[in-house]
Amino acid sequence: MPTQALNGVDFFYEDRGKGLPLVLLHGFPLSHAMWSAQMADLASTCRVIAPDFRGFGKSQSDQPFTVDSLAADVHGLLKAIGALPCVVAGLSMGGYVALAFARQFANDLKGLVLVDTRADGDSPQAKESRTKTIDLVRKQGPKAIADAMIPRLLAPGADEGRPELARSLRRMIEDNSAKTIEHALIALRDRPDSTPLLPTLKVPTLIVVGDGDQITPPDIAEGMHKAIPGAKLAVIRGAGHMTPIEQPIQVNQALRLFVSKIR
Numbered sequence: 001m002p003t004q005a006l007n008g009v010d011f012f013y014e015d016r017g018k019g020l021p022l023v024l025l026h027g028f029p030l031s032h033a034m035w036s037a038q039m040a041d042l043a044s045t046c047r048v049i050a051p052d053f054r055g056f057g058k059s060q061s062d063q064p065f066t067v068d069s070l071a072a073d074v075h076g077l078l079k080a081i082g083a084l085p086c087v088v089a090g091l092s093m094g095g096y097v098a099l100a101f102a103r104q105f106a107n108d109l110k111g112l113v114l115v116d117t118r119a120d121g122d123s124p125q126a127k128e129s130r131t132k133t134i135d136l137v138r139k140q141g142p143k144a145i146a147d148a149m150i151p152r153l154l155a156p157g158a159d160e161g162r163p164e165l166a167r168s169l170r171r172m173i174e175d176n177s178a179k180t181i182e183h184a185l186i187a188l189r190d191r192p193d194s195t196p197l198l199p200t201l202k203v204p205t206l207i208v209v210g211d212g213d214q215i216t217p218p219d220i221a222e223g224m225h226k227a228i229p230g231a232k233l234a235v236i237r238g239a240g241h242m243t244p245i246e247q248p249i250q251v252n253q254a255l256r257l258f259v260s261k262i263r
């Protein structure tokens with residue numbers, strides 16, 4: 001699997017298929033592996049690229065970062081591998097980075113997909129909870145983060161009869177270092193408010209949300225849908241916050257339709 005040296009890091013990414021690049025940005029505190037069902041299925045439709053953000057998965061780094069610097073890393077990587085302009089899709093934290101990409105690199109963006117995410121910054125209460133989570137990961141490590149997060153990532157009952165869902169999330173979370181999780185919590189806490197960007201977006205935009213998302217529920221997706229001119233909304237049935245792994249068939253269908261209209 002390829003890596004690209006950039007900004008002091010060997011970035012790991014998966015890259016399959018040909019044509020319009022569709023870049024898939026992972027959520028917190030996961031890795032490119034959360035997109036495996038999309039990589040397998042969509043490579044017959046377009047060029048699908050899924051990187052690990054710095055510090056996550058196989059992109060080893062112990063340096064701090066911001067949401068904006070993650071977007072600059074992604075842009076640098078895509079430039080180096082000849083994948084611009086592109087469609088950027090991001091889940092949750094990946095969605096914050098996708099919005100930062102849209103703000104910084106509008107000329108290289110052909111379309112935007114916001115999956116189980118939100119545009120505003122952290123509320124004072126959310127910032128306080130980040131600080132507690134930083135304390136938790138410092139004292140007890142990634143396993144404690146997995147224990148706390150997994151029940152909220154999936155729709156209630158989603159893993160009944162599918163224990164592999166929680167297992168694969170746990171593997172991704174525990175593969176990340178405590179340091180990277182701490183850096184990410186700081187980046188998420190301090191991220192900019194992207195709400196003012198929404199009405200100015202000029203590219204085709206698709207918003208995807210699980211009908212049982214407990215972290216960024218459908219009313220947040222509906223708010224972004226109203227604010228972005230011409231945006232489309234896909235509500236995924238039977239999914240929580242992790243729509244791409246909980247309901248890959250519905251998500252892949254929505255992505256395929258969206259990308260095919262951009263070409």
Ligand code: MLT
Nearest residue numbers: 027028092093094188215
């Ligand atoms: C994610 O799934 O990336 C996180 O829920 C983002 C966040 O905590 O704001």
